[in-house]
Structure formats: C-alpha cells, structure tokens
Amino acid sequence: MKISCEQASNICNKSQYKEASFWEIQKLKLHILMCKTCAKFTKNNTALTSLCDKAGLNVLSENDKEEMRKKLKEHL
Amino acid sequence: MAANELKPDTWIDLYADYLFNYAVARVSDAEIAKDLVQETFFAGLNSAKNYKGDAAERTWLIAILKRKVIDHYRKINSKKGKAEVRVNYNASTDSEGDWLEEQVADPFSKEGDSAMENEELGVAIQECISKLPKKQSLVFSMKTIQGMSTEDICNELGINPSNLWVMIHRARTALMGCLNQNWF
Numbered sequence: 001m002k003i004s005c006e007q008a009s010n011i012c013n014k015s016q017y018k019e020a021s022f023w024e025i026q027k028l029k030l031h032i033l034m035c036k037t038c039a040k041f042t043k044n045n046t047a048l049t050s051l052c053d054k055a056g057l058n059v060l061s062e063n064d065k066e067e068m069r070k071k072l073k074e075h076l
Numbered sequence: 077m078a079a080n081e082l083k084p085d086t087w088i089d090l091y092a093d094y095l096f097n098y099a100v101a102r103v104s105d106a107e108i109a110k111d112l113v114q115e116t117f118f119a120g121l122n123s124a125k126n127y128k129g130d131a132a133e134r135t136w137l138i139a140i141l142k143r144k145v146i147d148h149y150r151k152i153n154s155k156k157g158k159a160e161v162r163v164n165y166n167a168s169t170d171s172e173g174d175w176l177e178e179q180v181a182d183p184f185s186k187e188g189d190s191a192m193e194n195e196e197l198g199v200a201i202q203e204c205i206s207k208l209p210k211k212q213s214l215v216f217s218m219k220t221i222q223g224m225s226t227e228d229i230c231n232e233l234g235i236n237p238s239n240l241w242v243m244i245h246r247a248r249t250a251l252m253g254c255l256n257q258n259w260f
Binding site: 009010013014016017019044045048049051052054055056057058059060061064065068069071072075 | 084087088089092093096097100106110113114117118121194197198201202217219220221222226241244245248251252255256
C-alpha cells in the first residue's frame with residue numbers, strides 16, 4: 001500500500017484527467033495523510049484543474065493553424 | 077535600442093491561441109475570432125517596419141488585435157447594420173408579457189462579474205502557458221484544453237505515455253508556480 005512521493009504525484013496528475021484507477025486513488029489518499037508536501041501538491045493541482053475548467057479556454061486546432069500559416073506565407 | 081524584434085515565423089505557434097482566446101472573449105464567435113486573429117497577423121506583417129521594438133512582440137500584436145475588434149464592432153454597427161431593427165421581444169415564448177419588467181437587470185445575478193473574472197483568468201492562464209517550453213505547452217493544451225486521450229496524443233507526437241506524464245507534470249508544476257501569485 002505504500003507509495004513514493006513520485007508515484008503519488010503521478011497518480012495525482014492522472015486523477016486530474018480522471019485516468020487514475022480506484023485503487024490508485026486509495027493509495028494516494030493514504031499517502032496524503034502522511035505526507036504534507038504531497039497533500040499541498042494535490043490541493044494546488046486540483047485547484048489548477050478547476051481554474052482551467054472555469055476559464056473555458058479555447059485553442060485553435062492544428063488544421064486552423066496550418067491554414068493560417070499558409071495564408072501568412074502567401075502574404076509575405 | 078531595439079530590445080525586441082519581430083519573428084513572424086514563430087507568431088502562430090507562440091501567439092495564435094493567446095490572441096484567439098482574447099478575441100473569442102470579446103466577439104463570442106469562434107469563426108469571427110479566427111478571422112480577426114488572421115487579420116491581426118496580416119496587419120502585423122504589413123506594419124512590421126513601424127515596429128520600434130520597445131514593446132514585446134505579444135503586446136504589440138494584442139494592440140493590433142484590439143483595434144481589429146473595435147473595427148469589427150464598427151462594421152456591424154455601420155449604416156447597414158443599424159438599419160436592422162434588433163429588438164427581439166419574445167425570445168422565449170413562455171415569458172409573461174411584461175416587457176419592461178423583463179428588461180431590468182437582475183441585481184442578484186453574478187453572471188456578469190464571473191464572466192469578466194473568467195475572461196481575465198483565461199488570459200492569465202494563456203500567458204503562463206505561453207511561457208512554457210514549446211513541447212510542454214503543446215502537450216498540456218492538447219490534454220487539458222482539447223481533452224484528447226493519452227493514447228491519441230502519444231500517437232500524434234510519437235512519445236510514450238510515461239514521457240507524456242512527465243511533461244504534463246512539469247507543465248502543471250510550472251503553471252501552479254506561475255498562477256500562484258494571483259489566482260490561488
């Protein structure tokens with residue numbers, strides 16, 4: 001059941017994208033009880049995720065960018 | 077002394093998303109925003125010789141984009157635009173019919189505030205992302221913003237999953253540090 005801090009941060013990152021398994025999350029929770037650093041990291045990491053969700057970020061797709069690049073080249 | 081110089085080749089990689097977010101927040105239409113960003117790049121190229129180098133490239137481009145957004149609103153409010161009557165009462169059919177009452181702003185609504193705050197937040201995050209190394213920012217935005225699966229990203233970039241998680245980890249740590257001062 002014991003995991004290293006490195007493993008803990010890895011699980012934490014995965015869980016931000018809902019890719020951590022149930023048991024991994026249990027292990028992480030146990031680790032957090034014993035490790036202040038990882039507890040803080042997990043808290044901040046979760047906050048970052050919720051900030052990103054809240055901001056509703058948009059990105060251009062690669063296709064759009066490629067098209068822009070082409071047009072910009074023509075323009076030069 | 078010109079501390080900054082323009083490198084148009086790198087514009088799209090570095091600033092397209094940043095400018096796009098800025099534009100989307102202001103015109104709330106992805107297609108129009110895309111066109112505005114493209115126009116901004118054109119205008120940047122055309123007036124590259126006027127660039128004195130005392131502002132950073134990004135600041136300079138955002139200033140152009142600002143003008144483009146204003147121009148956009150001017151255009152839709154031109155004579156032709158104004159000729160259309162744009163009062164659409166009865167947008168929702170189940171309204172009670174008291175026109176005046178329904179136009180009054182809801183004093184308890186927090187929507188306006190939070191929308192503005194979120195917009196600032198978006199710009200702040202985008203700024204932090206643009207400070208990351210290119211590979212990290214690419215992986216992070218593919219994963220977080222576009223919501224692509226780990227497998228797809230690995231296939232597209234030719235990396236293995238543990239590679240990807242390392243990059244995500246570095247990107248997230250950097251972003252936490254970058255946003256820490258203002259947003260946590």
